[in-house]
Amino acid sequence: xxxVVFLEERCKGCRLCVAACPCGILRPSGRFNRHGYEVMEQxxxxxxxxxxxxxxxxxxxxxxxxxxxxxxxA
Amino acid sequence: xxxxxxxxxxxxxxxEKCVFDTNPVLNERLTHYCPGCLHGVAHRLVSEVLHExxxxxxxxxxxxxxxxxFTYDYFNVDGLExxxxxxxxxxxxxxxxxxxxxxxTYQGDGDMAAIGLAESLHAANRGERITSIFINNTVYGxxxxxxxxxxxxxxxxxxxxxxxxxxxxGGPVHLAEIMAGLEGVAxxxxxxxxxxxHVRAAKKALRRAFEVQIQNLxxxxxxxxxxxPTNWHMDPVTAARHVAESMxxxxxxGVFKDKAxxxxxxxxxxxxxxxHTAGGAADA
Numbered sequence: 095x096x097x098v099v100f101l102e103e104r105c106k107g108c109r110l111c112v113a114a115c116p117c118g119i120l121r122p123s124g125r126f127n128r129h130g131y132e133v134m135e136q137x138x139x140x141x142x143x144x145x146x147x148x149x150x151x152x153x154x155x156x157x158x159x160x161x162x163x164x165x166x167x168a
Numbered sequence: 169x170x171x172x173x174x175x176x177x178x179x180x181x182x183x184e185k186c187v188f189d190t191n192p193v194l195n196e197r198l199t200h201y202c203p204g205c206l207h208g209v210a211h212r213l214v215s216e217v218l219h220e221x222x223x224x225x226x227x228x229x230x231x232x233x234x235x236x237x238f239t240y241d242y243f244n245v246d247g248l249e250x251x252x253x254x255x256x257x258x259x260x261x262x263x264x265x266x267x268x269x270x271x272x273t274y275q276g277d278g279d280m281a282a283i284g285l286a287e288s289l290h291a292a293n294r295g296e297r298i299t300s301i302f303i304n305n306t307v308y309g310x311x312x313x314x315x316x317x318x319x320x321x322x323x324x325x326x327x328x329x330x331x332x333x334x335x336x337x338g339g340p341v342h343l344a345e346i347m348a349g350l351e352g353v354a355x356x357x358x359x360x361x362x363x364x365x366h367v368r369a370a371k372k373a374l375r376r377a378f379e380v381q382i383q384n385l386x387x388x389x390x391x392x393x394x395x396x397p398t399n400w401h402m403d404p405v406t407a408a409r410h411v412a413e414s415m416x417x418x419x420x421x422g423v424f425k426d427k428a429x430x431x432x433x434x435x436x437x438x439x440x441x442x443x444h445t446a447g448g449a450a451d452a
Contacts, residue, residue, distance in 0.1 A: 096184075099177045102169055108204030108397075108404040114364055131203065145364045147188035151208025152199065157188040158180050 096142030096159045100134055104154035107131035111146035111155060120146060191219040195244050204404020206361040206394040207235060210303060211242055213371045214274070217378055218245065227270040230259040232284070234276035235309040253284025256291035259298040270382060272299040278308045281317040281341050292387045295352025299377045299388035302343060305396040306415065313399030317341040320418055325399075340418060344391040348424035354386030355379075357423040360393035362411035366421070376426065385427050393419055 098120070105127060111134055112120045119138030127133050142159030169177070180186050190196075194215035201207045218224045229247035231239045232255045240247030250258035255273035263271040273280075280288050280302050288300065307325055308314040315325040315332060318340045322331040332340075348356040355377050359370035370392060377388035393415050395407035402410060 099174075100169075101174070104198060106203035110204055110404055110408060113405040113408070142187055144188040148364050148367050149209065151201065151204065151206055153190050153194065153208065153212055155188065156178060156186060158184045159187045160183055161185050162183040 096140040096157070098136045098140055098146060099156045099158065101154045101156070102127050102133040103129075104152045105131055105133045106152055106154075107133065108151065109134070110149045110151065114145045114149040116143060116145060117141055191215055193219040193224045193244055195242060197242055199242060200238060201235065202396075202398045204395070204397045204407060205235070205309075206305075206392075206408070207303065209361045209367055210274075210301065210370075210392055210394065211239070213367070213374050214272075214301065215243060216371065217374050218243075218270075223270050223378070223382075226268060227272070228262050228266070230255045230262065230271065230273045232273060232275035232279040233310075234279050236274055236276060236303065237310070239274045253279050253282070254287050255279065255284065256296070256298065256300060257287040259300075260291050260294070260296045263296060263298050267297075270299075270378065271297075272301060272378070272381075274301045274303070276303045276309065277305065277316040277318040278311075281343050285317075289346070289350065292347055292389065293350045293352045295354070295386040297381045297384055297386070299381050300390070301374070301377070302389065302391045303394050304343070304391055304415075304419065305394040306340070307396050307399045309396050309399055313396075318343075318419075320414060342419065344389065344419075344424055347387075347389040350387075352386050353389055353425055354381075354427040355423075356389045356425040358391040358393065358419060358421050360411055360416060360421055362393065362395070362408040362416075369421075373423065376423075376428075380427065383428070391419070393421075 120134050121137050122132050123135035144157040147155040147157050199208050224245050227245040229245050231249045233252040255275050259271045259273050304318050306319050308316050313325055314327045319332045324331050344356050344358040347353050357373045359373050360366040377390040380388045393411050395411050397404045397407040400407050
């Protein structure tokens with residue numbers, strides 16, 4: 095399964111990633127970083143498209159795509 | 169997530185590939201921009217364009233005045249600060265003194281389209297081998313939300329509390345189209361940063377804006393439609409939607425001039441709305 099990693103201390107809680115995700119799997123986590131911003135979390139199966147990371151103004155997201163899953167799907 | 173867990177999470181597991189990572193041109197300092205401000209996206213695109221052909225070691229950034237005054241803090245390239253509005257004039261001197269350098273300015277709408285309009289237009293008209301990135305968010309951000317030359321008609325700002333009125337304040341300035349009409353300009357385009365597709369298109373246009381400088385074709389100009397959630401009094405997601413719904417109809421996306429484009433005026437794929445691509449301006 096592909097996955098999204100949030101660098102939580104970089105996040106400013108803008109939620110542009112939540113709006114950008116075509117699978118709708120990102121959501122606010124209820125946890126706050128040391129700057130006081132609410133950080134996001136992954137809650138569902140990620141396709142590894144990296145749309146969230148492309149929209150993130152704070153470069154707070156890394157995306158790891160499952161290569162095997164993609165080959166299996168093709 | 170503690171530091172150890174984060175370190176483990178950032179290692180690709182078997183059968184995994186990292187498909188999005190940062191690059192060494194963008195340093196790790198956290199930006200001072202408000203949450204949801206699209207300056208950060210523009211910075212990342214610039215860093216990627218400078219990194220992929222490894223231009224960074226010979227790049228010199230000329231910073232403007234505005235929210236992006238501290239741009240030079242976020243890039244691992246040489247940079248200097250210009251007086252308000254005069255980034256293109258300073259960049260002219262830098263590029264002429266160091267012809268091997270890649271020189272770019274990063275300016276907002278107050279800096280480039282208001283106080284610095286003369287310097288910007290004349291640098292473009294002389295065909296200086298520099299690249300200018302123009303961030304248009306229709307408002308003066310740093311000073312607290314006053315009207316900018318690019319403010320939309322009817323838009324409320326602290327200096328147009330009843331909305332900008334055509335008869336009283338004039339209409340929004342379309343800088344990309346103005347630039348395209350100048351002889352010295354080799355590339356002029358307008359892109360937006362409001363959606364994933366537009367951001368990806370903006371990166372292609374940005375690469376062209378740097379290529380025309382490196383190929384000595386002339387001035388490279390890219391206008392980026394951005395948001396200002398703070399001064400628009402919107403949350404970041406609504407502000408990005410506002411760019412799509414209210415700004416793009418007024419500021420059409422497209423490549424208005426590309427001197428290297430095919431004679432047929434074949435539209436570059438730089439902007440995905442092609443009704444204003446190359447065409448007449450490039451043939452002129």
